Amino acid sequence: MSESRQLSDKMTSHNVVIEIGGLPIEVQTADSGFERLLRGRYRDYVNPHATPEFALRVQLAPPETIDTDADAEVWLEGCEWRMMRGDFRARWNPAEGQGEVFQSANPYSIDAVLRIIHTLMLAPEGGFLLHASSAVRNGKAFLFSGVSEAGKTTMARLAPPDVALLTDEASYVRKVDGQYVAYGTPFAGELGEPGKNISAPIAALYLLKKATENRIEEIDPAEAVRRLLRNILFFAHEAESVRQVFTSACAFVQAVPVYQLSFFPDQRVWELIG
Amino acid sequence: MATDKTYIAQSPDIASSTLGDDTMIMSTLDSTLFILNSVGTVIWKAADGATPLSRIVQEKVCAEFDVSETQALADAKEFVEKLAQHGILQVSGEPVPCKEMA
Numbered sequence: 001m002s003e004s005r006q007l008s009d010k011m012t013s014h015n016v017v018i019e020i021g022g023l024p025i026e027v028q029t030a031d032s033g034f035e036r037l038l039r040g041r042y043r044d045y046v047n048p049h050a051t052p053e054f055a056l057r058v059q060l061a062p063p064e065t066i067d068t069d070a071d072a073e074v075w076l077e078g079c080e081w082r083m084m085r086g087d088f089r090a091r092w093n094p095a096e097g098q099g100e101v102f103q104s105a106n107p108y109s110i111d112a113v114l115r116i117i118h119t120l121m122l123a124p125e126g127g128f129l130l131h132a133s134s135a136v137r138n139g140k141a142f143l144f145s146g147v148s149e150a151g152k153t154t155m156a157r158l159a160p161p162d163v164a165l166l167t168d169e170a171s172y173v174r175k176v177d178g179q180y181v182a183y184g185t186p187f188a189g190e191l192g193e194p195g196k197n198i199s200a201p202i203a204a205l206y207l208l209k210k211a212t213e214n215r216i217e218e219i220d221p222a223e224a225v226r227r228l229l230r231n232i233l234f235f236a237h238e239a240e241s242v243r244q245v246f247t248s249a250c251a252f253v254q255a256v257p258v259y260q261l262s263f264f265p266d267q268r269v270w271e272l273i274g
Numbered sequence: 275m276a277t278d279k280t281y282i283a284q285s286p287d288i289a290s291s292t293l294g295d296d297t298m299i300m301s302t303l304d305s306t307l308f309i310l311n312s313v314g315t316v317i318w319k320a321a322d323g324a325t326p327l328s329r330i331v332q333e334k335v336c337a338e339f340d341v342s343e344t345q346a347l348a349d350a351k352e353f354v355e356k357l358a359q360h361g362i363l364q365v366s367g368e369p370v371p372c373k374e375m376a
Contacts, residue, residue: 221293222309229300229307239302243289246300250291 018114019047021172021183022199023121025114026052031060034105041107042186044197054097056117063104074116074235081236083116085109092117094124115170115187119234123244126251127174131231132205133189134171134182136164137274141182141200143171144261145231146208151265153190155208158267163274167195170233173202173252180256203274204257211262214269224258225249282330282354282363283323283370290318299362306360313339317350321363323370327354 014035016027024047029035039046072085081099083090088109092099099117103109119129132145133152144155156168166172166182169189174181180202184195207219207227219227228249234241263269284290290299297315299308310318313335320330331347339346357363364370 220296222296222298225291225293225298226307226309237305239287242300242302242305246289246298247291250293250298253293 016042017047017050017052018042018045018186019050020045020114020118020185021122021127021174022176023054023118024050024052025054025056025117027056027058027110029058029060031058031105034058034060037105037107038110041111042194044184044194045186054099054117054121056092056098056113057100058110059100059102061102061104063106072112072116072235074120074237076236076238076241081120083113083235085112088113090116092120094120111187115233116235118172120236122172122174123234123241123248125175126248127172128245128248128252129233130171130173130228131169131233132171133168134166134195135159136166136182136196136198136200137162139200140203140274141166142203142273143173143182143205144208145171145205145228147230150208151210151263152208154265155263155269156191158265158270160267160270163270164196164198165191165193166198168193175251180252202256204259205252206259206261206273209260209262210265212264213262214264214272215262216272217260217262219258219260221253221258224253228253228258279367280327280351280354281323281325281366281369282317282321282327283366284318284321285362285364288362301361303361308357308360308362313349314353317353318363323364323366327351 013028014032016038017024018027070086074083081092088101088103090101090113101113122128130145132143133156134141134143144152153168156165166184168191170185170187172183172185181199182202183199184197186194188194234245287303288299295312297310297318316334320334331350335346336343354363354365358365
């Protein structure tokens, strides 16, 4: 990189507004190359017309050999959330809607930080990220949740052409005007593709189980909450945060039908959905 | 160990919700989840720190369920001790000052 370009990068801020779930975050970087990375990675979620309500400053550091599979630690220090994993450290001030992250130009790092920040923003209003694939059919959203290998990505792969995928990995659930809405996210799983940047009211949550035949069964509400909590993505352990996530899960189960979907992994399962 | 002069109170370090006949309780200290059946829910809801466990059993459990008082009290003692071990209930030989109940 030429010296003039280095100086130019240091003097300018390259801002990208990434809007997920209707929450626009302006990601600020002094590095034009990292800006290009952001615009490419989140291309369907970059909204230059949105008025950013939140800002996240990225400070780049040289790359290191690190473990991106390590668990992230999230904790509250005063009024600020702190986040740390082998490949980044970050802070987020919810009252100011601002934060900062120190990382290398690693897309998985900014992915993780954005996911964590969104979980922190969603929790107080009853929303959450869920280990689930989700899709829209006939104007309604359907979520398919389960632990690893339960079939989340399989359900996404088997979806027929009239189904729009929101995600095959991390479903975005938000409570809007008393209704639960699912949003598309750029957080891709094995499919490797971002979800469609659309949203729809949630008609049902299916808890997945691989079987030799397709069957939908009702689940006892308490069992639904128990299984939902196992799959909600949340990283903080503060008492109030735990209380918020628990309350959100209970409220969700009381508002949205939750079923067990036992399914044989072929396209016929989608005849039961929507 | 719970006795006939046992008082029970809901711990402040929990979040709870009643769904149907069951009550779900989550420890905010370690996120452990408990599901109480209908009998457990009756005891939990009556755990105000001021009512002895024996009276809860007599006036709430036996009044609602077909069970002898002796059996119900023995079961209740075992139940509250288990919840106390997980920090969900406070158990004392004296009345317990209680926060607003969940």
